[in-house]
Amino acid sequence: MPEPDDLAKALVAEQFSRSDGVLHVGGLDVRTLSDTHGTPLFLYDADLMRRAYRTLAQAVSGFAEVVYSVKANPDPAIIRIFAQEGAGAEIASGAEFAAACAAGVSPDRILFAGPGKSDADIARVVAAGIGEIHLENAEETARVALAAGHQGRTQRVAIRINPGPDAQGGAMRMGGKPSPFGFDEEDLDAVVDAVEAEPHLHLSGIHLFAGTQGLIAGTLLAQWAYGLRLAARVAARIGRRLDTVDLGGGLGIPYFSGDTALDLAALHAGIPVLKELVAGNPNLAGARIVLEPGRYLAGPAGLYVARVRAVKRSRGTRFVITDGGMHHHLAASGNLGQIVKRDYPLVAVVDRPETPRSPCAVVGPLCTPLDMLARAATLPDLAPGDLVAVLQSGAYGLTASPTGFLGHPRPAEILVDGGVATAIGRRDA
Numbered sequence: 405m406p407e408p409d410d411l412a413k414a415l416v417a418e419q420f421s422r423s424d425g426v427l428h429v430g431g432l433d434v435r436t437l438s439d440t441h442g443t444p445l446f447l448y449d450a451d452l453m454r455r456a457y458r459t460l461a462q463a464v465s466g467f468a469e470v471v472y473s474v475k476a477n478p479d480p481a482i483i484r485i486f487a488q489e490g491a492g493a494e495i496a497s498g499a500e501f502a503a504a505c506a507a508g509v510s511p512d513r514i515l516f517a518g519p520g521k522s523d524a525d526i527a528r529v530v531a532a533g534i535g536e537i538h539l540e541n542a543e544e545t546a547r548v549a550l551a552a553g554h555q556g557r558t559q560r561v562a563i564r565i566n567p568g569p570d571a572q573g574g575a576m577r578m579g580g581k582p583s584p585f586g587f588d589e590e591d592l593d594a595v596v597d598a599v600e601a602e603p604h605l606h607l608s609g610i611h612l613f614a615g616t617q618g619l620i621a622g623t624l625l626a627q628w629a630y631g632l633r634l635a636a637r638v639a640a641r642i643g644r645r646l647d648t649v650d651l652g653g654g655l656g657i658p659y660f661s662g663d664t665a666l667d668l669a670a671l672h673a674g675i676p677v678l679k680e681l682v683a684g685n686p687n688l689a690g691a692r693i694v695l696e697p698g699r700y701l702a703g704p705a706g707l708y709v710a711r712v713r714a715v716k717r718s719r720g721t722r723f724v725i726t727d728g729g730m731h732h733h734l735a736a737s738g739n740l741g742q743i744v745k746r747d748y749p750l751v752a753v754v755d756r757p758e759t760p761r762s763p764c765a766v767v768g769p770l771c772t773p774l775d776m777l778a779r780a781a782t783l784p785d786l787a788p789g790d791l792v793a794v795l796q797s798g799a800y801g802l803t804a805s806p807t808g809f810l811g812h813p814r815p816a817e818i819l820v821d822g823g824v825a826t827a828i829g830r831r832d833a
């Protein structure tokens with residue numbers, strides 16, 4: 405049985421460091437950063453993001469290129485880190501498009517997904533020369549065609565496919581469910597014909613995204629192989645090769661005790677078979693294969709740091725009450741779509757190997773029992789003024805949280821790069 409804090413310890417050892425017991429991020433002392441910038445705050449390590457990008461790009465090199473899914477962490481300073489590594493961007497709103505452009509991503513390297521795109525956003529990205537718009541329903545096909553027609557352009561589009569019941573991802577069934585995203589595979593031929601009939605659309609690709617937080621290499625590889633077969637089928641129907649095959653994001657990171665990190669070596673070992681699948685099929689050979697992870701690239705690099713305000717016992721349970729909570733980090737509180745609420749890895753910012761630890765619950769300042777950062781952490785004695793840090797907080801953190809709930813101020817977001825800490829993020833209120 406893994407101990408609840410095994411994962412936290414392993415992550416600190418692998419990604420961060422301690423000096424005289426004090427947690428450091430990118431070589432900087434988390435206590436000093438917290439004093440300087442105030443708590444609660446998010447800290448992001450640019451080097452860890454680069455490392456995640458490079459190791460993944462390396463693992464799939466020769467097969468796929470890696471594009472950053474902006475919704476995981478949409479700050480232009482974060483997008484820029486990946487853009488400078490050579491990554492394009494996947495966006496799902498006009499604001500994300502603007503953020504990606506501001507970060508230096510060229511519009512033709514941007515992909516636009518999302519089930520309910522607005523006319524204004526469609527017009528804007530078409531005018532800016534976006535690389536590809538992913539069509540998710542028949543109305544959208546018509547509206548993108550109309551916008552492109554109005555502007556006298558031909559827009560490159562991909563059909564997003566909701567895979568059918570036969571799609572298998574390793575041992576897991578991955579398809580066949582109703583979904584608001586994309587077109588059902590069962591309707592694919594008719595959808596392809598409808599898109600092909602639009603003179604202002606150029607069908608350049610397909611898009612498939614089977615699900616988030618995949619930790620098993622074999623499952624991902626099977627999903628990707630399925631996507632390639634679908635791409636070949638579409639290419640055969642239109643009588644020409646597709647330019648792009650977007651196999652989606654969904655590469656996972658460990659959050660909970662017992663989670664095992666995605667095995668990149670196993671993923672890498674499965675790549676030759678996929679490359680053969682592509683090379684051996686004239687309808688696929690030469691296509692640009694795209695992966696668009698968000699969580700995997702940004703998640704491990706972020707910490708959410710909160711300061712202890714009070715410590716109390718209630719009927720035998722130690723409660724550590726902090727200034728940070730679900731209003732900044734909904735996912736860590738277990739309220740962002742989790743079915744079973746389990747604790748994110750959480751550590752004390754000052755902790756030494758010999759320090760005795762005991763169980764506690766870590767909660768936020770909000771007046772709701774939902775505001776929990778950990779139900780069963782194992783932490784040293786803590787007093788008001790001490791700091792705790794939630795790990796794996798670089799993706800789906802602040803911008804996936806209800807910051808207006810209960811009217812507490814927004815936290816600072818600090819990017820640490822080359823030993824320098826820079827405030828990023830929105831600074832209003």
Ligand SMILES: *Cc1c(COP(=O)(O)O)cnc(C)c1O
Pocket residue numbers: 473475476494496517518613615616617652653654655696697698699700
């Ligand atoms: C959210 C999203 C992603 C990124 O998902 P991760 O699980 O963070 O990798 C990629 N593509 C699309 C279309 C998305 O909606």
